[in-house]
């Protein structure tokens with residue numbers, strides 16, 4: 001009886017244990033840094049060979065909603081380069097929320113440089 005109860009409790013606990021939420025910084029380092037750079041400055045080997053290069057996200061002129069659009073639907077989904085992947089299928093909603101907030105928070109983080117508005 002006691003064993004059965006313990007077993008039932010263990011099962012319930014295992015089922016209830018959710019993945020710990022990842023921070024935007026963690027999601028970025030794991031998925032975006034290889035193209036956009038660990039500092040999001042676009043300084044990567046890939047940026048030297050693809051056109052257009054993955055941009056310096058600190059200088060992005062996009063609104064948070066536009067960042068969410070391109071992250072969720074990919075470059076192709078918003079009429080831009082298909083090299084920017086479509087993360088809507090690969091990341092959970094929580095990860096997308098976290099990374100969008102993180103990238104949006106980077107804007108204007110360059111000394112003396114105001115984020116340049118980008119004409120699309």
Ligand code: HEC
Nearest residue numbers: 031032035052053054055060061062067075080081083084
């Ligand atoms: C395989 C390389 C690659 C990876 C990985 C990648 N990107 Fe990109 N990203 C690009 C390229 C290339 C562009 C430029 C698209 C264009 O201008 O046509 C871009 C553009 C963007 C833009 C638009 C910036 C602006 O101001 O115009 C945002 C925001 C962005 N990426 C966020 C992310 C995030 C967040 C991740 C990770 C979840 C990510 N990217 C992963 C290649 C990549």
